Amino acid sequence: MLESLNNFQETTMARKIFSGSSTVFLVLLTIGSFFGTYNLITMVMHNKTLNPRGLFNDLNYMMPDNMKRSTGTKALFHVALTATDEPYSKWQSRIMYYWYKRMKNVDGSEMGNFTRILHSGRSDNLMDEIPTFVVDPLPSDRGYIVLNRPWAFVQWLESATIEEEYIFMAEPDHIFVNPLPNLASGIVPAGFGFDYILASKNEKIIRKYFPEENGPVTNVDPIGNSPVIIRKDLLKKIAPTWMNVSIRMKDDPETDKAFGWVLEMYGYAVASALHGVKHILREDFMLEPPWNLQVGKRFIIHYTYGCDYNMKGELTYGTTGEWSFDKRSYSKGPPPRNLSMPPPGVPESVVTLVKMVNEATANIPNWDTE
Ligand SMILES: *[C@@H]1O[C@H](CO)[C@@H](O)[C@H](O)[C@H]1NC(C)=O
Ligand SMILES: *[C@@H]1O[C@H](CO)[C@@H](O)[C@H](O)[C@H]1NC(C)=O
Ligand SMILES: *[C@@H]1O[C@H](CO)[C@@H](O)[C@H](O)[C@H]1NC(C)=O
Numbered sequence: 001m002l003e004s005l006n007n008f009q010e011t012t013m014a015r016k017i018f019s020g021s022s023t024v025f026l027v028l029l030t031i032g033s034f035f036g037t038y039n040l041i042t043m044v045m046h047n048k049t050l051n052p053r054g055l056f057n058d059l060n061y062m063m064p065d066n067m068k069r070s071t072g073t074k075a076l077f078h079v080a081l082t083a084t085d086e087p088y089s090k091w092q093s094r095i096m097y098y099w100y101k102r103m104k105n106v107d108g109s110e111m112g113n114f115t116r117i118l119h120s121g122r123s124d125n126l127m128d129e130i131p132t133f134v135v136d137p138l139p140s141d142r143g144y145i146v147l148n149r150p151w152a153f154v155q156w157l158e159s160a161t162i163e164e165e166y167i168f169m170a171e172p173d174h175i176f177v178n179p180l181p182n183l184a185s186g187i188v189p190a191g192f193g194f195d196y197i198l199a200s201k202n203e204k205i206i207r208k209y210f211p212e213e214n215g216p217v218t219n220v221d222p223i224g225n226s227p228v229i230i231r232k233d234l235l236k237k238i239a240p241t242w243m244n245v246s247i248r249m250k251d252d253p254e255t256d257k258a259f260g261w262v263l264e265m266y267g268y269a270v271a272s273a274l275h276g277v278k279h280i281l282r283e284d285f286m287l288e289p290p291w292n293l294q295v296g297k298r299f300i301i302h303y304t305y306g307c308d309y310n311m312k313g314e315l316t317y318g319t320t321g322e323w324s325f326d327k328r329s330y331s332k333g334p335p336p337r338n339l340s341m342p343p344p345g346v347p348e349s350v351v352t353l354v355k356m357v358n359e360a361t362a363n364i365p366n367w368d369t370e
Contacts, residue, residue, distance in 0.1 A: 075182040076112035077166035077229050080156065082149045083116050085124040091334035092172035092327065094367075097130045098360040099176040109179030112164040119152035125369075133160055142250050146264045149225065150243035150271075157236050167235050169226040173327055174286070175301040175356050182229055183282050189230035189272075191223035191279035192286050197265055198222060205255050209245050209270045220273040224265030227285050227300060234277060242271035290315055293347035301353050303327055313345020325354055334368065337361045 079100055083093045093116055104111045116132040118124065123134050135155040141147045153169070166182055183190035199206045199220035206217045225242065246267030249255040259266050272279070287298040290307045306328065308321030320326075323342050329335070338361075339354055361367045 074110050075166060075184075076110055076164045077168045077182050077184075078112045078162050078164040078232075079114045079168050079170055080153070081114070081116045081170045081172060082152050082226075083118055083172050084145065084148075085118060085120040085122070087333045088327075088331050089172050090124070090126060091330065093130060094126065094334075094364055095357060095360040096170065096172050096174055098364055099356065103176040103179045106179035108181055110182040111168075111176075111180055112166075115156070115160065115162075117152045117156045119148040129364075144250060144261075144263070147246055147250055149264060150239055150246050150267065153225075153235065153239045154243055157232070157239055162232060165232055166229055167232050168229045169235075171226045171302075173303050174227065175303065175353070176299065177287075177295050177301045177352065177356065178297065178299045180299045183280065183285065184229045184231065185280060187231060187234070189228055189234065189277065189279045190282050190285065191221060191228045193222045193281040193283065194224065194262075194265070195222065196262060197224065197269055199266075199269065202258060202266075205258050206266075206270065208252065208255065209248065210273060214274060219278070220266075220269045221279045221281070223269050223272075223279055223281070224262070225268035227302075228268075228279065230277075230279075234275070238268075238272050238275050238277065241274055242268050245271045245274070287349055289349040289353050290317065290347060292349050295349055295352050301349070301356070303353055307342075307346075307350045307353070309342055309346050309350075311343045313343050325350070325357075335361070337367055 083089045116130045118132050118134045121136045135152045137148050199217045203217050246264050249263050284298045286300040286302045288302045306326030308316045308324045310322050
């Protein structure tokens with residue numbers, strides 16, 4: 001349990017660092033020494049010269065949402081949340097499901113039903129609160145708990161009855177802040193571009209799994225499996241490959257070292273490319289406080305980064321703030337109800353996040369039980 005939490009922390013730290021704004025870069029220089037194995041400094045310095053927007057392909061702007069819906073019919077997607085029975089996963093899943101229910105029937109939503117795919121191998125005390133499908137964990141996750149995700153999807157897609165034609169792969173730290181439409185366009189799935197998933201910067205390693213006959217490594221999208229909206233039949237093809245590729249990557253020391261805690265994201269990116277699947281990259285899929293300041297028209301708040309501020313409302317990223325909201329502060333149990341609001345000057349995205357967490361915890365019965 002402790003080990004997997006640390007793993008999550010490292011993943012998030014790696015993601016933070018890779019998310020590469022120049023502010024982060026300064027923080028990074030002071031903590032970079034912790035991450036020798038990742039060779040982060042080199043990568044981030046490289047990253048710094050990249051405009052992250054450059055990674056978002058133009059389809060973003062060329063494909064209007066409603067292109068596929070000229071008939072006015074909805075293309076419902078099933079919300080599939082992979083989760084564990086650890087307290088840390090549970091409280092986030094409860095908030096996630098609360099906001100799903102609040103947004104499901106709001107105009108513009110194409111959300112269908114919801115399943116928490118619980119990959120702990122046994123039911124837990126949330127079975128009545130959240131629609132849940134229990135699947136087995138891997139015999140060995142190699143100390144990397146998210147390696148269970150592809151296997152969880154394989155099992156669920158094989159044995160569950162899913163009416164919707166599309167699947168949205170979600171994570172517990174997602175909050176629906178606007179009603180989510182189906183961002184996929186027919187057979188073309190939609191994902192979110194992460195500026196730290198860079199196949200072309202890891203060509204030698206990527207080629208171990210994506211041989212030349214599959215085309216250039218730029219065919220590998222800068223994405224993870226979440227958030228992604230994809231047609232069910234495509235995901236059924238990709239999921240077993242995703243599982244195989246992720247396990248092979250994890251068992252290869254060079255790959256494991258190079259990709260660290262974002263390995264499983266590369267696993268999905270490579271697996272989908274092996275099936276010839278490219279994703280529309282939607283920058284408006286998510287926002288990530290504290291880096292994105294406004295919610296705007298984005299659909300999901302992804303609260304993977306700590307939000308730390310002093311009382312003047314200045315970001316103190318990397319140092320616990322006088323005011324703080326960081327999911328990792330609640331690794332052993334849920335945050336209390338009615339968290340204090342941030343001081344004046346803190347970005348609207350962070351204020352909205354705390355309000356939404358508070359609304360959920362105020363309304364979820366027996367919030368403090370787990
Ligand atoms: C959603 O679930 C309900 C029952 O929980 C079921 O009646 C309905 O058919 C499902 N809808 C879809 C689109 O799967
Ligand atoms: C996954 O790997 C196993 C064992 O190597 C193999 O039998 C299976 O065919 C592979 N499946 C896919 C979809 O790659
Ligand atoms: C929440 O906390 C604030 C102080 O931070 C307090 O004024 C308010 O009454 C509390 N609300 C509830 C519902 O407990």
